[in-house]
Amino acid sequence: MLRIKRILAALLVLTIATAIWVPCLHLVFARPVSNFRQAEGLSPKARQLAARHLQLWVDPDQRQKELERMRASNAEWDFMGRTFLVWSLANMGLRDPGSKPVYLRTMDQIIDETLRLEKENGMYFFLMSYAQPGRYVMKPERSLFLDGEIAVMLASRRMLEEKEEYKKLLTERVDLMTEGFHRSPHLLLESYPDECWMFDHCLALDALKMADYLDGTDHSKLIHDWIAMAKLKLVDRESGLLLSSFTTDDVPLGGPEGSSLWMVAHSLQILDPEFAHDQYQRARRQLGEITLGFGYAHEWPKTWVGPANIDSGPVVPVFNISAGSSGMALIGASAFDDEPFLKSLNATLDFAAFPSRKSGRLKYCASNQVGDAALLYAATLGPLWQKIEGAKR
Amino acid sequence: MSKFFSRPFRSSSRSGLPSAIYLLEWAGLLVVLFIIAQVAGLRSFTSVLNGTIGSTNMDWNSAALLGVAYVLIYLGVVIVVPILVLAALILRIWRKILATKGAADESRANAQAQRG
Numbered sequence: 438m439l440r441i442k443r444i445l446a447a448l449l450v451l452t453i454a455t456a457i458w459v460p461c462l463h464l465v466f467a468r469p470v471s472n473f474r475q476a477e478g479l480s481p482k483a484r485q486l487a488a489r490h491l492q493l494w495v496d497p498d499q500r501q502k503e504l505e506r507m508r509a510s511n512a513e514w515d516f517m518g519r520t521f522l523v524w525s526l527a528n529m530g531l532r533d534p535g536s537k538p539v540y541l542r543t544m545d546q547i548i549d550e551t552l553r554l555e556k557e558n559g560m561y562f563f564l565m566s567y568a569q570p571g572r573y574v575m576k577p578e579r580s581l582f583l584d585g586e587i588a589v590m591l592a593s594r595r596m597l598e599e600k601e602e603y604k605k606l607l608t609e610r611v612d613l614m615t616e617g618f619h620r621s622p623h624l625l626l627e628s629y630p631d632e633c634w635m636f637d638h639c640l641a642l643d644a645l646k647m648a649d650y651l652d653g654t655d656h657s658k659l660i661h662d663w664i665a666m667a668k669l670k671l672v673d674r675e676s677g678l679l680l681s682s683f684t685t686d687d688v689p690l691g692g693p694e695g696s697s698l699w700m701v702a703h704s705l706q707i708l709d710p711e712f713a714h715d716q717y718q719r720a721r722r723q724l725g726e727i728t729l730g731f732g733y734a735h736e737w738p739k740t741w742v743g744p745a746n747i748d749s750g751p752v753v754p755v756f757n758i759s760a761g762s763s764g765m766a767l768i769g770a771s772a773f774d775d776e777p778f779l780k781s782l783n784a785t786l787d788f789a790a791f792p793s794r795k796s797g798r799l800k801y802c803a804s805n806q807v808g809d810a811a812l813l814y815a816a817t818l819g820p821l822w823q824k825i826e827g828a829k830r
Numbered sequence: 831m832s833k834f835f836s837r838p839f840r841s842s843s844r845s846g847l848p849s850a851i852y853l854l855e856w857a858g859l860l861v862v863l864f865i866i867a868q869v870a871g872l873r874s875f876t877s878v879l880n881g882t883i884g885s886t887n888m889d890w891n892s893a894a895l896l897g898v899a900y901v902l903i904y905l906g907v908v909i910v911v912p913i914l915v916l917a918a919l920i921l922r923i924w925r926k927i928l929a930t931k932g933a934a935d936e937s938r939a940n941a942q943a944q945r946g
Contacts, residue, residue, distance in 0.1 A: 447848040447917075450924070454916035462909065510881050750880045760880050788908070791876045802873045805882040 463730025466784040470776050473767075473783050474816050479533050483816035485799035486809055487529060490522050492798055493806070494543050503806045513582070514807040516563035519547045520586040521810035524821070527593035531820035537597065544594045548603070551590070555583065564629065571630025574685045575617060582628035584610050585641030592647035596821055604652070611648045614641050615659065623670075623687045624663050632690060634682050635671065636697040638663070639704035646707050650825050664709050675740040677719050692741035695724045695734045695762025696748040699769030703818070706772060707825045717773045725766060725778055726756075731788065732770075732781030734762040764808055767815035772822075786812070847925055850918035857914040864907040872900035 473482045493500045507514040526540040554562055560580050561569055568580070588610040591603045617626045625633045626641070642663060645656035670687045671680050678693030679701055698720045705713035723738035736752060736759035737743045745752040750760030763785065770779035786792075791802035800809055867873075875884030878897035885893055 443848045446921075446924075450848075450917040450920045451913065453920055454913045457916055458912045459909070465908075506877070506882050506885075509883050514882075790879075791873050791904070793873060803876040803879040805877055805880055808880055 460729055463781070463784045463788070466787040467730060467780060468783060468787070470780050470783070473779065474771050476819075477532065479529060480816055482799065483529070483813060485794065485797060486813040486816065487525070489798035489800050490525075490806075490810060490813060491539065491543055494546055507805050507807060511565060512563055513565055514805065516551070516583070516586070518805075518807035518810045519551050520590050521807065521814045523547050523590040524593050525810065525813040525817045527597045528814075528817040528820050530597040531824070532817065541594070541598055544590075544597070545600070548587075548590055548594060551587065552606070555587075568629045571632075573627055573630050575621065575627060579613065579617065579626070580628050581614065581617070581626040581637045581641050582634065584614050585637050585644055588614065588644030589640055589647065592644055592651060593821060595651050596647065596824060607644075607648055608652065611645060611654070611656075614645070615656065618659055618663070621685065623685060624666050625683065625685050625687060627685060631684050632682060633685060634697070635667075635679050635701050636681070636704075638667075639701045639708070642708050643704050646825060647821075650828050660708055664705075664712065668712065673738075673741065676723055676738040677715075678723065678738060679716060692737060692743050693720075694743065694748060695720065695736045695759055696750075696765050698724065699734070699762070699765040699767075703768050703772035707822050714773070717769055717775075720769060721775065721778065724762060725770075727778065727781045728756065730781060731785045732763075732766070732778050732783075733758040733785055734766040735759055736762045760803075764804070764811060767812060768818065771815045772818055847921055847928070850921040850925075853914045853918040853921070857911045857918075860903070860906040860911050860914075863903050867900050867903045872896050872903075876900055 472480060474480050479487070493503060504515050504518075507518065523544050526544050530537045530540040560578075560583050563583060564580060573579075588607060591607040591610065594600060595603055595607065614626070618624055626638070628634045628637045642656075642660050645654075645660060648654055649656055667679065671683060671689075672678070673680055673689075673693050676693055678698060680689050680692060681694040681697040682691040683689050698716065702713050702717040702720060705716060723740075724734045724736075726733055726735070733756065735757045736745070736748075745759070748761050750764075752759050763782065767779065767782050767786070769775070770782055786801065790804055793800050793802050801812070804812070875893055875897035877884050878894045879901070883890060883893050884897055888896075
């Protein structure tokens, strides 16, 4: 009897202690938003993340090790880690002109090596293995995933400082994409065989917009027509969110997925600001959550049932937390100045992504190079888009 | 070790409450485990959370196991240890209240007995 009384007393004090501690836990990890992103200059976290990436590009052995780990799971991550880093460095150069020479040198190194690898090994080098046995509908075979992101890389570099050699390379990519769009009956281009991605289309259109800014071309009609088509055919009726993937005949393949949508909303900011804002607000309501001070995101809205995949990362049951969507949500929250969500996402990042600091360099152990590069982008984005928006006004 | 963890809910006083020390011992064990995991470099294996192998010199299952073990120990330290410490504190306060109340009851009973 006494033993039962003691067990009950122990359970009672443990319950009280849990009720006190759990709601307070986020306070240990919560930091002001300015620690992650600042309106001007670089935040402490951006500097630390960047220091680690810059170090990787002067240490080939360490870089090789990091890339091998990622390529063992997904070759795309090797490519996207490069692109997110180049876009981040362009924004950093505009925020911190004093360090521009270092950033430019690294950007050129990344771009040149990426182009060399693509030339030597073909586009499949940066694609997941299922691309090879498939047959592309459009000929010649091209991946909009590579063309779009390489074009944005080249344009970002040129927006920080002009480089004549890259002007021709950008024009070539832009022309290839534009011709592709004109030849495609539904204005849809493949990233994988008969598999088109919203993420890749929006970035490709960003590249066209950036080329217009840099070279005085005019792709506004194509951009306008494509967005009008997307609003009509590529929106999930129930959630109002853009679909993530579809065939060249605009048949949906994947629903609205968080790991794509946050970046898509950001990318739409220079294409159609109102639509971008609408997509972010919808994603925030249907995918974003803040529980006990910790922010996170789902991969799918409640109205869509989808499986966990390589993009979503493992999904934590009960709360349906997607690592991929939560990481990319930082880009959305940062792009749309959603401070409460950004602050709570950052608390989760420092709680559950296992930061590791060494000699002023920061990496998240639960992440990888591409994940950390996307975080760096979230911490630095802004100036590139502002330049284009400023020119428009 | 035989003494350590030997008193699950044994009370050291007459209050009938479980031992606060017992909870603190568990908290201490979790902290020690965490220090060992940290020094052993298991933190880097948490990349399993995004589907990246912690080390290319190791097979997937072993690397994933190390990553998951680190996550559990870390959650133990960040969530469970403070709860155990708080619970131990609450027990101490509870015991003090009971002891004060017991002493008051005893002196009241003694006074009544003397009067009787």
